[in-house]
Amino acid sequence: SLNGFLAALARATSSAACIRDGPTLAVALFNRVCREQAGLRVAPITVHTYGILMDCCCRASRPDLGLAFFGRLLRAGLKTNEIVANTFLKCLCYAKRTEEAVNVLLHRMPELGCVPDAFSYNTVLKSLCDNGMSQRGLDLLQRMQGVVPNVWTYNSIIDALCKARAMDKAELVLRQMVANGAQPNEVTYNCIIHGYSTSGRLKEAAKMFREMKSRAKGHRADVVSYGILLHGYASEGCFADMIDLFNSMESNGITADCHVFNILIDAYAKRGMMDEAVLIFTEMREKGVSPDVVTYTTVIAALSRIGRLTDAVDKFDEMIAMGVQPSIPVYQSLIQGFCIDGDLVKAKELVSEMMNKGIPRPSIVFFGSIINSLCKDGRVMDAHDIFNLVIDIGERPDSITFSSLIDGYCLVGKMDKAFGMLHAMESVGVEPDIVTYSTLLDGYFKNGRINDGLTLFREMPRKRIKPDTVTYGIMLDGLFHAGRTVAARTMFHKMIESGITADISTYNIVLRGLCRNNCTDEAIALFQKLGAMSVKFNIAILNTMIDAMYKVRR
Incomplete structure (x- = not known):
């Protein structure tokens, strides 16, 4: 029959090319049949036909076509049944028209000659929960009439409430569920344990875990349940509780999988406890659990981060020998480690290896973060070597890299x-921005080269660089520190006249600078003027002015 053929197509196994082949073909076939108008040779189109087609549209991510088929059904004068009405609700929900679905569920289904069932409510409840409307879902649960909520219904609400961190409401629904005779399962408890764990409420999570083990008939805690609570302990650094729970798995007949071991290894690695992490890694191998790309990535990244590059490379070689393909983060961790260690030859070899394997090489953002970190540590020559490596591998430095x-x-x-880098920047066609100039100005003033700073500042308009609040703050602070109060006053007035907004940081610089240069009366007058303008002072300004007033006995 036509309906049987369409239904078989809808259930057909998806191809590698498209996960929606079957449903899409079913809709295409129906449209072709209708276009050819095959008359008596085609089986009559029934309400069941439309139900299949509407479901196919949802599976093919075209709920709008499903709604169009429903309209066509109504125009054909066919009587809707519960299955089609529920599929209509599904189309509305898939089309993100959940409010309309609620209205149809509560008010219009009787008009269609249908009575809502558990599937009707579950469809709409899931849509409300998936779209962050957990409270609306909870309200709808309370309004269910003539339909007994099942475990799937309760799980949808509990999961949504847990994701919204409304844990008290989630546990209330759990108690209501039990009171109404619906038996919680692993999904129910796992949702609540996960909710408590991600909220940092580990005592409640552990309590729920124990309740799960004692109450859930036929639904004992599984490896997923253990993984959720282990991750909670790991995130909060509760290593004793984490290891106790891990050790209890075997006695309770639960075999730890790769995900569980990854949780433990990651917890230790993030805190630099690499001896413990390596012990867990070794135990993992001894128990016959093969490390995956996540395991190796975690271990290699942590070893590289603390400078144990020999060990990191050993794990990298082991990873390849085990047939696990190194990921981009693995290469980046090793490259970063070698860059910081100063072994740029090895770093370049790894970049070449990535490119030979067709793996995208690290971007300028990646190298820029390393350069910036080294510069902050005073290792500017090492940073410049990496800058040269970046150019050597064909990357183009950006303004952020030059500014670093x-x-x-x-x-x-x-x-x-520093000034030479500004010229180098311009020579390769990278336009300096306000951050570049502000950085260089700050350097000039902090190194006592006031005139060079003023010269650079005067050059900015010619380069079409407009000073901002930060730039003026640097200039004012530098001038006041150099004792050039008159020039600082002039600069402050120029700032206001050019339309640049002075913020609380600017006022702090000016008031502190005036007080430092024995212009206390002027500072007090400005302070009072700002107070009359309802400017909200921070503690730094208040301390400056209290100290100034005390010194002049005001």
Whole structure:
């Protein structure tokens, strides 16, 4: 029959090319039959036909076509049944028209000659919960008339409430579920344990875990349940509880899988406890559990981070020997480790290996973060070596990378090198921005080269760089520190006249600078003027002014 053929197509196994082949073909076949108008040779189209087609549209992610088929059904004068009405609700929910689905469920289904059943309510409840409307879902649960909620209904609500961190309401629904005779299963308890764990309420999570083991008839805690609670303990650094729970798995007949071991290894690795992490890794292998790409990525990244690059490379080689394909994060961890260690030859070899394997090489953002970190640590020459490596592998440095190097040279007092990077930046076609100029200005003033700073500042308009609040703050602070109060006043007035908004940080610099340069009366007058303008002062300004007023006996 036509309906049987369409139903078989809808249930057909998806191909590798498209996960929606069967449903899509069913709809296409129906449309072709209708276009050809085959007359008596085609079986009559029934309400069941439309129900199959509407479901196919949902599976093919075209709920709008499903709704169109429902309209066609009504125009054909066919009588709707419960199955088609429920599929109509499904189409509305898939189309993100959940409010309309609620209205149909509560008010219009009787008009269609149908009575809502558990499937009707479950469909709409799931849509409400999936769209972050857990409270609406809870309200609908209370309004269910003539239909007894099943475990699936309760699980949808409990899961949504847990994701919304409404744990007290979730547990209330659990108690209501038990009181109404619906037996909680693993999904029910796992949702609540996960909710409590991610909320940091580990005592409640452990209590629910124990309740699950004692109450859930035929639904004992499984490896997923253990994994959820273990992750909660790991996230909060509760290692004793984590290991106790892990050790209890075997005695309770639960075999730890790769995911469970990954949780433990990651917990230790994140806190630099690599000896413990390696012990768990060894135990994992001894118990016949094969590490996956996540396991190796975690271990290699942690070893690289603490400078144990020999061990990291050993794990990298072991990973390949085991047939596990290294991921991008694995390569990045090793490259970063070698860059920080100063072994740029090895770092370049790894980049070449990535490119030879067709793996995208690290971006300028990745190298830029390493360069910035080294510059902050005063290792600007090492940072510059990595900068040269970036160019050597064909990456183009951006303004952020150049600015990081400029900042690094400023921090170690090599201002000529810093200024040279500005010229190098322009020579390769990278436009300096306000951050670049502000960084260089800050370096000039902090290294006592006030005139060079003023010269650079005057150059900015010619380069079409407009100073912002941060730039003016650097200039004002530098001038006041150098004792150039008149120039600082002029700069402050220029800032206001150019339309740049002075923030609380700017006022703090000006008031502190005036007080430091024995212009206390002027500072007090400005302070009072700002107070009259309802400017909200921070503690730094208040401390500055209290100290100033005390010194002049005001």
